[in-house]
Amino acid sequence: MDEKCNQIWQKLSVALKPQVSADTYKRWFSAVQLTSASKDSLTLRVPNNIYQFWIESNHMPALEAAIVSTFGGRRTVKFLCAVEDGSVAEQAERSDESKSPSASERKQDGSALGLNPRNTFESFVVGPNNEIAHAASLAVAQSPAKTYNPLFIYGGVGLGKTHLMQAIGQYVYGGKKNSRVMYLSSELFINEFIDAIQHNNLVKFRKRYRQADLLLIDDIQFLGGKERSQEEFFHTFNTLFDGHKQIVLSSDRPASEIANLEHRLVSRFEWGLTAELQPPAVETRMAILRKKARTLHIKLRDEIFDFLATRIRTNVRRLEGALMRVASFASLSGKELTQEVAEHLLKDILQEEARRSVTIDQIQKRVAEHFDVRIADMTSKRRPANIAFPRQVAMYLARELTKASLNEIGDAFGGRDHGTVLHACKLVKRRMQEQDKIRQTISFIDSALQR
Amino acid sequence: MKFSVTKEKLLEGLQQVQNVVSTRTTLPILSNVLLQASGNEVHLTTTDLDVGVRGSFEAQVEKEGATTLPARRLFSIIRELPSSEIQIDVDGKNAASIRSGQSFFKILGLPEEEFPPLPKFENSKDVTIRQKDLRDSLRKTSYAISTDETRYVLNGVLFSFKENKLTLVATDGRRLAMADIELEFPRSHEADIIVPTKAVTELQRLLEEDGDVKVSVGSGQIAFDLNNTLLVSKLIEGNYPNYRQVIPSETKERVTLEREIFLNSLRRVSLLASDKSNSIKLNFSKNNIDITANTPEVGEARESLPVVYKGRDFSIAFNPEFLMAPLRNLTEDEVFLDLIDEMSPGVLKIQTPFLYVLMPMRISS
Numbered sequence: 182m183d184e185k186c187n188q189i190w191q192k193l194s195v196a197l198k199p200q201v202s203a204d205t206y207k208r209w210f211s212a213v214q215l216t217s218a219s220k221d222s223l224t225l226r227v228p229n230n231i232y233q234f235w236i237e238s239n240h241m242p243a244l245e246a247a248i249v250s251t252f253g254g255r256r257t258v259k260f261l262c263a264v265e266d267g268s269v270a271e272q273a274e275r276s277d278e279s280k281s282p283s284a285s286e287r288k289q290d291g292s293a294l295g296l297n298p299r300n301t302f303e304s305f306v307v308g309p310n311n312e313i314a315h316a317a318s319l320a321v322a323q324s325p326a327k328t329y330n331p332l333f334i335y336g337g338v339g340l341g342k343t344h345l346m347q348a349i350g351q352y353v354y355g356g357k358k359n360s361r362v363m364y365l366s367s368e369l370f371i372n373e374f375i376d377a378i379q380h381n382n383l384v385k386f387r388k389r390y391r392q393a394d395l396l397l398i399d400d401i402q403f404l405g406g407k408e409r410s411q412e413e414f415f416h417t418f419n420t421l422f423d424g425h426k427q428i429v430l431s432s433d434r435p436a437s438e439i440a441n442l443e444h445r446l447v448s449r450f451e452w453g454l455t456a457e458l459q460p461p462a463v464e465t466r467m468a469i470l471r472k473k474a475r476t477l478h479i480k481l482r483d484e485i486f487d488f489l490a491t492r493i494r495t496n497v498r499r500l501e502g503a504l505m506r507v508a509s510f511a512s513l514s515g516k517e518l519t520q521e522v523a524e525h526l527l528k529d530i531l532q533e534e535a536r537r538s539v540t541i542d543q544i545q546k547r548v549a550e551h552f553d554v555r556i557a558d559m560t561s562k563r564r565p566a567n568i569a570f571p572r573q574v575a576m577y578l579a580r581e582l583t584k585a586s587l588n589e590i591g592d593a594f595g596g597r598d599h600g601t602v603l604h605a606c607k608l609v610k611r612r613m614q615e616q617d618k619i620r621q622t623i624s625f626i627d628s629a630l631q632r
Numbered sequence: 633m634k635f636s637v638t639k640e641k642l643l644e645g646l647q648q649v650q651n652v653v654s655t656r657t658t659l660p661i662l663s664n665v666l667l668q669a670s671g672n673e674v675h676l677t678t679t680d681l682d683v684g685v686r687g688s689f690e691a692q693v694e695k696e697g698a699t700t701l702p703a704r705r706l707f708s709i710i711r712e713l714p715s716s717e718i719q720i721d722v723d724g725k726n727a728a729s730i731r732s733g734q735s736f737f738k739i740l741g742l743p744e745e746e747f748p749p750l751p752k753f754e755n756s757k758d759v760t761i762r763q764k765d766l767r768d769s770l771r772k773t774s775y776a777i778s779t780d781e782t783r784y785v786l787n788g789v790l791f792s793f794k795e796n797k798l799t800l801v802a803t804d805g806r807r808l809a810m811a812d813i814e815l816e817f818p819r820s821h822e823a824d825i826i827v828p829t830k831a832v833t834e835l836q837r838l839l840e841e842d843g844d845v846k847v848s849v850g851s852g853q854i855a856f857d858l859n860n861t862l863l864v865s866k867l868i869e870g871n872y873p874n875y876r877q878v879i880p881s882e883t884k885e886r887v888t889l890e891r892e893i894f895l896n897s898l899r900r901v902s903l904l905a906s907d908k909s910n911s912i913k914l915n916f917s918k919n920n921i922d923i924t925a926n927t928p929e930v931g932e933a934r935e936s937l938p939v940v941y942k943g944r945d946f947s948i949a950f951n952p953e954f955l956m957a958p959l960r961n962l963t964e965d966e967v968f969l970d971l972i973d974e975m976s977p978g979v980l981k982i983q984t985p986f987l988y989v990l991m992p993m994r995i996s997s
Contacts, residue, residue: 202975204880231873234783238805239991359852359869380655388781420782 189251190215196250200243209236222257223248233260295364296354300347306472308465311341314456318345318429322352325360325395325427329454331418334431336458337540339498342431345458346397349429353395363393367403371410378409387413391420395427401450402432406441406592415446422449434542440560440592466490466500473501479508481518488520492531503527539582539630541575541593548575551626560595573605574623580606582630633669633697633722637689639713639732645676645689646707648861651834653703654680664700666747667722669693677750678703679864683831684750685838686862699726701741709737750864753855756848757821759793761813763858767839768963769800769811772986774832775957778804785870788828791854792872793821801875807954808878812985823849826872831865838863878989880977883970885943887921891967895959897935901925902952904933911993912952916971917945925952948974949993958988 193215198206213236214226227233236244237260248256302322307315314336320328334342347364354362370390377386390396396417404411421428432439435457436450461469467490474481485507493500510526511518524531545559552571559572572594579590580602587599594602613620646665654662659681666677672693677686699722710718715733722728726741770789778786783805790801798813827835831854838861839845846857856863898912905912906927915922919941926932948971958980959967970979974995980988 202973204882204972204976208877229874230783230785230871231875231877234786234803234805234873235878242994382655384779384781388784388787391781392784 186215186218189218193247193251196247197243200246201240205240209240216261218256221255222259224259224261226261226263228263230262233262236260296347296350296362298351300344301351302348304472304476305341305344305348306461306465306469308461308468310459310461310465311336314341314345314458317454317456318349319352321427321429322349325353326425330422330425331428331430331450331453333436333450333453333455334429334458335433335435335455337433337460337496339496340458340460341497342433342458343399346399346429346431350395350397353427360394361392362395362397363390364397364399366399367401367410367414370398370414371403371407374410374413387417390417391424393421393426395429396421397429399431400433401430402434402439402442404442404446405439408443411443411446415443415449418446418449428453437557438542438560441596460495461497463490463494466494466497469497469500470504473504474508477505477508479504479511481508481511484520485518485523488523489527492527499530503530539578541579541583541585541590543630544578544582545575545593547626547630548572548578551622560593562595573609574626576602576605577609578623578627578630582627633667633699634695634720635669635674635691635693636717636719637674637691639710639716639718641689641691642710642718643707645674645687646703646710648687648838649676649678649685650703650707651837652678652680652683652685652830661700661742661746661748663702663704664742664747665703665706666698666700666744668698668744670696677747679748679750680830681748682828682866683834684864685834686750686864688860697722698744699728699741700744700747701726701728701739705739709739750862751850751853753848753850753853756850756855757817757823759798759815759817759821759847759849760844761798761815761847763839763843763845764841765813766845767836767841769798769813770832770836770839771961772811772958773800773802773809774829774836775961776802776804776807776809776988777829777832778802779829780804785826785868785872788826788868789832790824790826790872790875792824793817793849794824795822801872803873803875803878806951806991807957808875808987808989809958810875810879810987821849824872825849825854826868826870827854828865828868831863835863878977879987880970880972880979880989883972883979885916885941885971887916887939887941887969887971889937889939889967889969891959891962891965894937894967895956897923897937898952898956898959901933901935902956904931905952906930910951910953911949911995912955913947913949913995915945915947916941916943918942946974947995948978949995950978950990951993954990962986 190213194210197210201210209232212228212232215223216226217224227236241258244258245255248258302319305315314334317329317332318334321332334345336342350362350364353360373386377383404414418428430450435455436442436447439447467486470486470490474486489500489503489507493503506526507518507523510522516522546556548571549556549559552574554568554571558568559575561568576590576594579585579593580587585593587602590602591597591599609623613623649665653665662680668675668677669691670693672690673688674691674693675686675688677684679685709730713730713732713735717732719731720728721731722741726743728739728741730737730739774789777789781787786803786805790799792799792801793815796814796816798815799810800813801808801810803809835856838856838858840858843859848855848857852869853864853866901923902912902925904927905925912923912925915924919938921937921939921941922934923937924932924934962982964982964984966982968981970981974992977989977991980990
């Protein structure tokens with residue numbers, strides 16, 4: 182390859198020389214090496230960044246002309262700065278030195294970054310439901326941008342997405358104080374973007390985000406439907422990715438199922454590793470409760486733990502809330518806690534649990550599975566009968582089982598309007614009355630969802 | 633906290649610090665100014681976490697104390713007050729009552745404890761420079777700072793302390809400005825640091841004709857102590873590119889130009905340089921330069937400038953804005969323009985250690 186590259190560079194040089202002055206060639210191009218050449222790009226290795234800056238700013242027209250005349254077509258030119266050994270050592274040294282003062286200035290624990298100091302890897306309870314996500318997060322935290330980039334974590338509410346992301350942020354921040362860690366929700370990103378447009382300081386906005394060493398964006402699904410923000414984020418993403426900076430994203434659903442998200446973003450989100458968080462199994466829930474109780478110095482009887490872990494199954498946040506409620510009652514009233522008392526205390530939560538909140542995603546998944554259509558068909562524009570009817574069933578179930586409005590349901594089904602959803606509901610209801618088989622099918626799916 | 637002060641003194645004090653105030657909305661405390669009253673003066677501090685400024689003004693302090701108040705709002709109120717005597721009284725809940733003549737304002741602040749302290753400097757390397765020297769050198773270089781945020785190491789001025797010389801460098805990839813200041817400092821103080829644009833801008837505002845400025849370089853940060861005002865800034869991390877690579881080693885032709893006359897000619901001719909091609913041509917012939925610009929479908933401009941020139945005839949094109957920027961910021965009467973050929977960079981020099989390298993534009997003919 183090296184031989185071949187050398188030959189290509191020789192050819193290119195011949196075409197380049199008449200384009201620039203002899204001094205310019207000697208000064209800027211004689212030290213350049215071609216390290217790789219493909220059908221559409223060339224990578225040039227330059228001794229240091231001044232070569233890149235100067236060639237990019239001043240000699241690109243000449244270089245491009247030479248490329249066209251040599252290859253008969255355009256190539257994107259990438260630069261690679263050979264870092265001198267000396268400067269690397271120097272940089273490392275400097276970052277060591279600066280630890281003490283700049284660290285105190287930034288606050289020790291990274292809470293200035295908006296990270297909750299409680300959300301660390303140590304406090305995360307690992308179970309079979311979140312093993313992969315945890316392992317991937319840890320790998321990313323230990324060597325950012327080396328393993329999985331971007332890391333995309335998704336899962337339902339209260340399953341630990343934010344916890345994992347903040348843990349990554351704190352791990353990286355704690356390991357090297359000089360690394361620029363940015364943690365924010367996509368909503369904040371959008372707001373700041375709007376703010377920047379309003380006050381006309383996009384440059385500053387870009388600078389802030391594009392210089393991050395680690396960018397953590399929570400709840401990325403809110404980018405859906407925000408076109409300008411998506412575009413801005415797309416460029417931020419590319420800049421960071423090309424600069425070998427780690428990006429971590431979280432969402433409540435897989436990237437491909439986020440409504441109104443541009444394809445180029447979806448494909449980028451799916452580029453690295455996608456890790457799913459599932460609701461914890463009963464053993465894991467037990468472990469979470471015990472760990473939480475220990476950190477809060479709560480003492481409860483085993484049967485109460487057992488009761489909580491078996492009855493509250495969907496959501497870790499709710500589980501912790503229930504623990505708090507039970508514990509605070511115990512400490513305030515001073516009475517011994519029995520299962521009956523706990524049941525009474527947690528009446529509302531348990532009822533809610535029993536009904537078990539169903540999400541539109543789950544409905545779509547379940548219905549698609551049952552009718553053997555692809556889940557993408559739920560949101561697609563195609564409407565042959567074998568797809569349209571399952572989609573209508575799913576809309577009907579979404580209307581019945583969730584609190585979502587007609588509009589929200591329409592959006593979740595590929596941006597359909599509320600009239601379409603209303604029509605689907607009426608149609609399914611009518612057909613349920615007319616045909617027993619359909620009624621059975623739907624009640625079967627219904628019960629499977631409510632399980 | 634309670635104090636009385638004249639409008640002029642308070643305004644002057646606020647003007648020194650208010651430009652730093654953050655426009656970021658995420659941390660409300662950063663849009664506030666910290667006021668600390670003690671003895672017979674009040675200290676003002678603002679910061680955006682990257683750059684911080686601390687100044688003070690004289691006042692009759694009746695009750696010592698500290699608070700933070702929204703800087704922009706405070707400034708606009710004070711500016712409009714009718715009388716020159718102002719009394720500010722802050723209660724325990726950080727609500728400030730401002731009385732002046734017939735006016736009364738009450739604005740709500742935030743507690744002092746929330747205000748991030750300016751970084752401490754320990755084991756810093758200190759150098760003292762005459763304010764005038766630093767101001768002039770910054771003026772000669774800072775216009776060349778890059779605004780391209782992808783090349784963040786160029787978003788500031790390089791301060792290179794080496795061999796009893798402070799060299800300031802700014803470049804954006806098309807031009808490079810460099811100025812030296814002679815200084816005495818021990819070998820151990822040698823360092824290359826990059827001071828970000830915002831700090832440079834603020835510093836230029838604060839530097840005066842007389843007096844000295846004490847520069848303290850800590851790890852990752854720098855402080856400029858100007859007697860009664862202190863400016864602290866984070867440094868840009870990274871290595872500044874090897875700028876010496878850019879400076880041509882030879883020169884073929886040198887012309888001596890009257891700065892003002894040359895600048896005025898350029899300014900006139902550049903009126904007809906279009907935004908698109910945006911170039912201005914210098915045509916050299918014996919003892920004469922023809923400065924021309926032409927834009928298809930708009931028109932053309934030409935101006936001759938008699939000079940002493942005995943070299944070969946040739947033409948070179950520059951971006952007029954880039955050529956005028958140093959001429960505007962220099963104060964010397966005479967400048968030298970060194971050239972090699974139409975494709976090599978031009979170098980602008982003066983009698984004192986200063987240098988401006990400018991890449992020519994390609995002449996399409």
